[in-house]
Amino acid sequence: MNLRYGLQARFLALMALALLVVLGLMTLLWSRQGRMQAEVETVTRDGMERIVGASVRRQGEGMVTQLAESLANPLYYFDLDAIGVLSRAALNQPGIRYVLVYDGAGNILHDGSEEIPSYGKRMDDAMAPQVVAAPQLLTQFSDDVMDVSAPVLIGNERIGGVRVGYDLRGLRNDQDAAVSELRMRLNELGRRQLLWVVVLSASLVGLGVLMLWLIQRFLVQPIRQLADAAHAIEMGRFEVARTPVSTRNDEVGDLLRAFNRMNTSVARHDREIRRMAYTDALTSLANRLAFRETLDERLLQMQGAGRQLALLFADIDDFKRVNDTLGHDAGDEVLLQFAQRIRETVKRIGGAGAALARFGGDEFVILVEPDAHTGQDAREVASRLAEALVTELGQPITVHERQVFLGTSIGITLFPQDAAGANALMKNGDIAMYQAKVAGKNCYRFYSRAMDQAVERRVHLEHELRGAWDRGELSLVYQPVYRVSDNALLGAEALLRWQHPEHGAIAPSVFIDVAEQSGLIETLGPQVLRAACEDAVRWSAQRGDREPLFVSVNLSPRQLRSGDLPRIVADVLGDTGLHPRQLHLELTETAVLGDESLASAMLSQLRDTGVQVWLDDFGTGFSGLSHLRRVPIDGVKIDRSFIADILRDPDDLALTTAIIAMAHSLGIIVVAEGVEREGQYELLRERDCDLAQGYLLGHPLHMDEFQKLL
Numbered sequence: 001m002n003l004r005y006g007l008q009a010r011f012l013a014l015m016a017l018a019l020l021v022v023l024g025l026m027t028l029l030w031s032r033q034g035r036m037q038a039e040v041e042t043v044t045r046d047g048m049e050r051i052v053g054a055s056v057r058r059q060g061e062g063m064v065t066q067l068a069e070s071l072a073n074p075l076y077y078f079d080l081d082a083i084g085v086l087s088r089a090a091l092n093q094p095g096i097r098y099v100l101v102y103d104g105a106g107n108i109l110h111d112g113s114e115e116i117p118s119y120g121k122r123m124d125d126a127m128a129p130q131v132v133a134a135p136q137l138l139t140q141f142s143d144d145v146m147d148v149s150a151p152v153l154i155g156n157e158r159i160g161g162v163r164v165g166y167d168l169r170g171l172r173n174d175q176d177a178a179v180s181e182l183r184m185r186l187n188e189l190g191r192r193q194l195l196w197v198v199v200l201s202a203s204l205v206g207l208g209v210l211m212l213w214l215i216q217r218f219l220v221q222p223i224r225q226l227a228d229a230a231h232a233i234e235m236g237r238f239e240v241a242r243t244p245v246s247t248r249n250d251e252v253g254d255l256l257r258a259f260n261r262m263n264t265s266v267a268r269h270d271r272e273i274r275r276m277a278y279t280d281a282l283t284s285l286a287n288r289l290a291f292r293e294t295l296d297e298r299l300l301q302m303q304g305a306g307r308q309l310a311l312l313f314a315d316i317d318d319f320k321r322v323n324d325t326l327g328h329d330a331g332d333e334v335l336l337q338f339a340q341r342i343r344e345t346v347k348r349i350g351g352a353g354a355a356l357a358r359f360g361g362d363e364f365v366i367l368v369e370p371d372a373h374t375g376q377d378a379r380e381v382a383s384r385l386a387e388a389l390v391t392e393l394g395q396p397i398t399v400h401e402r403q404v405f406l407g408t409s410i411g412i413t414l415f416p417q418d419a420a421g422a423n424a425l426m427k428n429g430d431i432a433m434y435q436a437k438v439a440g441k442n443c444y445r446f447y448s449r450a451m452d453q454a455v456e457r458r459v460h461l462e463h464e465l466r467g468a469w470d471r472g473e474l475s476l477v478y479q480p481v482y483r484v485s486d487n488a489l490l491g492a493e494a495l496l497r498w499q500h501p502e503h504g505a506i507a508p509s510v511f512i513d514v515a516e517q518s519g520l521i522e523t524l525g526p527q528v529l530r531a532a533c534e535d536a537v538r539w540s541a542q543r544g545d546r547e548p549l550f551v552s553v554n555l556s557p558r559q560l561r562s563g564d565l566p567r568i569v570a571d572v573l574g575d576t577g578l579h580p581r582q583l584h585l586e587l588t589e590t591a592v593l594g595d596e597s598l599a600s601a602m603l604s605q606l607r608d609t610g611v612q613v614w615l616d617d618f619g620t621g622f623s624g625l626s627h628l629r630r631v632p633i634d635g636v637k638i639d640r641s642f643i644a645d646i647l648r649d650p651d652d653l654a655l656t657t658a659i660i661a662m663a664h665s666l667g668i669i670v671v672a673e674g675v676e677r678e679g680q681y682e683l684l685r686e687r688d689c690d691l692a693q694g695y696l697l698g699h700p701l702h703m704d705e706f707q708k709l710l
Helices: 007-076 080-091 128-133 169-203 206-234 251-278 288-302 319-326 328-350 378-393 422-438 449-466 508-518 521-543 557-562 565-576 589-593 596-608 625-629 650-665 678-686 703-709
Strands: 096-103 108-110 138-141 145-154 157-167 309-316 355-360 363-368 397-399 402-404 408-415 444-446 474-483 489-500 504-506 550-554 583-588 612-618 635-638 669-672
Touching (some): 007 206, 007 251, 007 355, 157 169, 288 309, 328 355, 328 378, 378 444, 422 449, 474 703, 521 703, 550 612, 557 565, 565 583
Antiparallel strands (some): 138 145
């Protein structure tokens, strides 16, 4: 049979050639498909890492910045309760591994836990040196943690900082899962597309070109759209990042729709994060960050326009007393009610351009402009608003079925008369508010240049106080304490006095307050305790076999909170040789009842050694004698404000009598302070008061004078 090269052979040859071409095309397409899938996976992974990383970092830095601002006042006043509340609130947020609040030396003050096992320990992890040395917000990354830290500032002074660790493992696991799912879908899509190319190519080689166009049209182009959208999301342009709505019922359509849903979700979370970053969580008012941006924007608009602005700083008077005695839940309720009253008053009087924010803690700030309708300038609007706020906020607040009277102190500063910048304005407002508190609270004061001098004097006083003990300027005087029944001298209260070489005698109410706020009391307290015990030992030697006298020493709330008080007292008693029964420690009522569990533990240790504990200024807080059953004390000192009026005020006499009777029923000694009249002394004797002190019985005496009295 003769074979010839006919049409069939040619067709077969063409088909074979076509198959070879298709195979080559398939090989080329397969290689290109693999490269495209790898590119898509890489682009998607990088995009997701950038989006999620940037989002988490913005969220973390915003949260830590807000947390650092919220911690300023609690850390300044060393309020561990308030620090604990803020730390635990942050620690309970999803994705938070740890929260550390530390002092300026890098020692941990709180970790958000109830027991605070790391309290006082120095941060020793690899990131700690950078954290402690960083002057501003710092974000560091390790393999599985994003550590965001920020300093806590009072003015320009750094008093500590806060660190928040965000767990990155969960984010990376989600990211890997999403990329893995994308890879699986792309692989499945690639196989289907390749099979379709093979089937069509068997009939017509030209379909291969069409398939390339289809791949370009329906696969590569959507993926490039996704890449462009991912880049837009990275830049924060969420509306631009939306891809066209696809009706395709395949993997690419699913991917496009899933990406649009992800974009919507990320945009919603971004709006929520921004809302959280600019809104106070408790009162829903604007927070410090939002107010600062508003203030900067207003000042920029006012530059050169010749218009005025007034900035009002409002601080709740004695708010700490509410937290200490009624609890932080009651404090939050007070803040909510105050915020509502301020909001309504500002809306009624402040005008359309007024801006209100909670600046942190119990501070609120208000920005007002001149009133175009009434023609009042910014100063007049601020005065009218401040008067209304003082009146409105001076009304009682009902909290937990109890009425609380607080009031507010307001400082007002004007732009551009007082300052031309935001920082200077806020500093001036804070100074004016402080002067309102000095003036008696529940009032308002305008800033003046003289106020800066008062602040400078206070700073200078703190500087002078730091070395006053070593220079011999500080000394102790002793006020005698007598038994009321037989007028027998039983002991004396040690009182600290400061004789300044230039300014003369400085009132204890002035320098003790400076020592408390600056933390110097933690150094002065043990020095005073040791000196008083040494003097008491000399009394005992002078009296011989007669009944030994006690010495009473006042303690600061900061000393109670430090946790070292029992050890310090034991060391002083051991070094001086004073018998523990001759030492009485006095703490204020609010300091003891502010944290009953800590106070009970500390005071129990002290009493076990034989030292007696007295509660000073009793009756000035919100507490009652029922608290005394839970706090181990030996005596109470009735505040001098009750004793002063017992001769003419039946209510004070009845209250004093009740305190004496109830204290005796609990086995507690009662001491009356401020006895200055014979009639007061006789009334106290009739009411069976145990001990008394005051100018009637004896003025505070220096050591040599007191020894002459003995």
